[in-house]
Amino acid sequence: MIGEVSVEERALGEDRTRAVVVGPYLSRGPAALSRDPQARLAEAVGLAQAIDLDIVGELPVALNEVRPATYLGKGKVEEIAETVKAQEAGLVSMDCQLSPVQQRNLEKAWGAKVIDRTGLILEIFGQRARTKEGALQVELAHLAYQKSRLVRSWTHLERQRGGFGFLGGPGETQIETDRRLIEERMRRIEQDLDKVKRTRGLHRKTRREVPYPVVALVGYTNAGKSTLFNRLTKAEVLAQDMLFATLDPTLRQIRLPHGARVLLSDTVGFISDLPTMLVSAFRATLEEVTLADVILHVRDVSHEDSEAQARDVETILEELGLKGEAEGRIVEVWNKIDGLEPERLEAMRLAARGFDPRRRPALVSALTGEGLDDLLARIETLLAESRVTLALEISPEDGQGLAWLHAHAEVLSRETKEDGGSRLTVRVAPERLDEVRRRYSSALRT
Template sequence: MTEILPPGEARLQAKAAPEGEIAAATRTLVLGPYLNRAAQRPVPGQTETVRSDEARLDEAVGLAAAIDLDVARAIAVHLQRPRPSTYLGKGRVEEVAGLIKAEEIGLVVMDCALSPVQQRNLEKAWGAKVIDRTGLILEIFGRRASTREGTLQVEHAHLAYQKSRLVRSWTHLERQRGGFGFLGGPGETQIEADRRMIQERMTRIERDLDAVTRTRGLHRKSRARVPYPIVALVGYTNAGKSTLFNALTKAEVRAQDMLFATLDPTARATKLPHGETVILSDTVGFISDLPTSLIAAFRATLEDVIEADILLHVRDVSHGDTQAQAEDVEGVLRELGIEPDAERIIEVWNKADLLDDGERTRLLNLSAAHRGAGPAPILVSALTGEGLPALAERIEGQVARARSTFAVTLPPEDGAALNWLYENAEVLDRQSDTGGAIALTIRIAPEKEPRFLNRFEAAQRIGGPVTAPTA
C-alpha cells in the first residue's frame, strides 16, 4: 500500500530517491474522460478524423509510461458534458473514489485539461494526487530536457502553468530539486511563494531565453555564410523521426519506442547522392492537445522548422490513428505559420516493416495515385533502410528546384578549378575527351552562383530553377 507521509518526511524521502524510483512506486490510475460522439461539436469548415477512445487512452498510458509511472488501471469514461466543479459528474466521482481506495491508487492522471478548481476538488474527493494532460506532458518535458535552452523553456512553461495552482493539498509525491517539479506539486517553498515571485522568476528566464535565442540567431547567420539547405523532420511523437535521422546521417541520436524520446533539437550535416550537403534537423514530436503554452515556449526551438528549406513530415503508417495524428501535426504547423500543403513539405510514410502485404500494397497504390495531385508520399522503413535511397533522391530533387545547372569545360591541368567545383557545386556529370579536356554538368545554389559566374565566365546555363528561390 502506498504510504502517505507527512510533508517533511515526504521531502526527505523524495530528495533521497531518484525520480524514476518515486514514479515506479506510485500506483497510477489513468482516466480518460471523453465526450460522447453526439456531444462533440464539429468545427465549422474543418474536417477532422475522430480518434477512437481506445487509441486516446492508449496514448495517455504511453505518456504515463514515459516517466516510469506504475499504471495499475486505465479507464475511459464517457461524458455528455464536463462539470465546472469536478469535470466528472458526482456519481462518477464517487465511483472512481471507490476504485482508488480498492486499488490503493496514489496518483490519478486525467487525460484532459483541468482548471485549478477542478483539480483541487478532485484531489479532495479522491484523497489522491491528480494531474491533467498538460501537467503530465510538462513532467515528461522536464525529464527529457538536457540543454540549457530546453530546460529554461520547460521551466518557463511550468511556472506559467503553476501560477494558478499555488495551493495544493497533497504532497506525498513531492520532490525537491533545483528549479521546478511537476508530479510532486509545489511543496512548502512554492506554497510560501506568491505570484510575484513566480513572475520575477519567469522574467529572469525570459531574459536568459532571449540570450539563448540571440546565440541561436548567430549560429543561423554563420550557417548562412556557409549556406547549406536545412531539412527539418517533423511529425507526431514516436513516429520514428529520430530513427530516420540516424539512418540518414549515421548519427546516434536517442531513438526509443517511447513518447517524447527526443526533446532537444539535434542537427547534423549529411550528403545527398550527388554530393550536395544538407543540414538535417531532428525536432520534438507533436501530439494531440499540445498545450498552447508549450508551443509558445518552444517556438525558439522550432525556428529551424519555420525557416527550413524542406520539411519531412514523418508519419507512422502502421498506427491505427495515423490520419488523425497527421491532422494534429498539420494543426501545429498552421500555428507556426506553415501551410501543410506547402511545396517544401515531403510526406514520409514510415514503419513500412510493420505492415502486412495487403496494407503495403494499398499504401503503394495510394502513393501512386497521389502523383497527379502533387508530390507523392514516400513509403520507407527507417529501421530496415527500405525506401531511403528514394527519399534522398526526392530531397535532392526538391533542393534542385531553386538551382541552376551549367555546362563547364576545363583544361586537364586546371585541378584547382575542378576542386572548387566539387567543393561548391553538385557535379551531375563528368566526361573527358581525347585531348584530356574535362566537360562537366554542375548544379549550384543561387547564393554561390555570382562567384561561380565570376570564376567561370565561359560556363553555359542549361537549366534554371523551377521556382524562384525564397529569400
C-alpha cells in the same frame, strides 16, 4: 511538475508511483473527441509510462458535459475514488485540461495527487530536455503553468504580511509575492532564451555560408523520426518506442545519391492538444523547421489513429506559418510499413500511386531501410527544383577556385581537359548565382 513524485521514487523500480489513468472524453458537441477514444487513452497511458509510473488502472469515461467543479459527474468521481483506493494509487492522471479548482476538488475526493495532460507533458519535457535551450524552454512553460495554479497551491497562506523590500511591498499577500517571483524568473529566462536564440541565429547564418540545404523531420511523437534519422545518418540519437524520446533538435550531415550534402534535422515530436505554452516556448526550437528547404512529415501508418495524428501535426505546422507557401516542400513519409499486413501494405501502395507525383507520399521502414533510397532520390529532386545548374570551366592553376566551388556549391560532375583544367557541372542556390558568375565568367546555365 509532479511535486510528490520524486526522481528517487521513480527510479526504484518496484517502488514506482502507482497511477490510475483516466480518459474523460466528451461524446458529443463541438469539443467532442475527433479520434478513437481507446487510441487516445492508450496514448495517455504511454505518456504516463514515459515518466516511469506504474499504471494500475485505465479508465475511459464518456462525458456528455464538463462539470465546472470536478470535470466529471458525481457518480464517476465516486467510482474512480473506489478504484484509486482499491489499487492504492498515489496519483491520478487525467487526460484533459483541468482548472486549478477542478484539480484541487478531485485531489480531495480521491485522496491522491492529480495531474492533467498539460502537467504530465511538462513533466516529460522536464526529464528529457538535455540542452540549455531545451531546459530553459521547459522551465518557462512550467512557470507559466505554475503561475496559473498559485491559488491552489497557496490558499492556506493567503494572508497579508508586511514587506521586506525584496520580498514584497507592504500588504502584499503570499500569492502576490510568489506570482511576482515567478514573473521575475520568467523574465530572466526569456532574456536567456533571447541570447540562445541569437547564438542559434549566428550558427544558422554560418550554415548558410555553406550551401548545405536543410531537411527537417517532423511528425507525431513516436512516429519513428529518430529511427529514420539514425538510419540515414548512421548516428545514435535516442530512438525508443516511447512518447517524446527526442526533445532537443539534432543536426547531422548526409549525402544524397549524387553526392550532394544536406543537413538533416530531427525535432521534437508533436502531439494532440499540445499545451499552448509549450508551442510558444518551443517556437525557437521549431524555427529550424520553418527555415528548412525540405520538410519530411513522418507518419506511423501502422498506428490505428494515423489520420488523426497527421491532422494534429498539420495543425501545428499551420500555427508555425507552414501552410500554403511551404506545401510544395513538405513530403509525407509513411513509416513503419514493416508493421503492416501484406494486404494493407498493398492497399497503401495503391493509395500512394493515386496522389499527384509532386505530393506522392514515400513508403518506408526506418527499421529495415526499405524505401529509403527512393526517399533520398525524392529529396534530391525537390532540392534540384529550387537550384540552378551551371556548366563552367576552371584553369589548371586555379586550385583555389576549384576548392571554393566544392565548399559553396554542389559539384555534380568534373571532367579534366587536355590542358589540365577542369570542366564542371555544378548546382547552386539562387542567392549564390550572381557570386558564382562573378567568379567564373564562363558559367552558363544548362
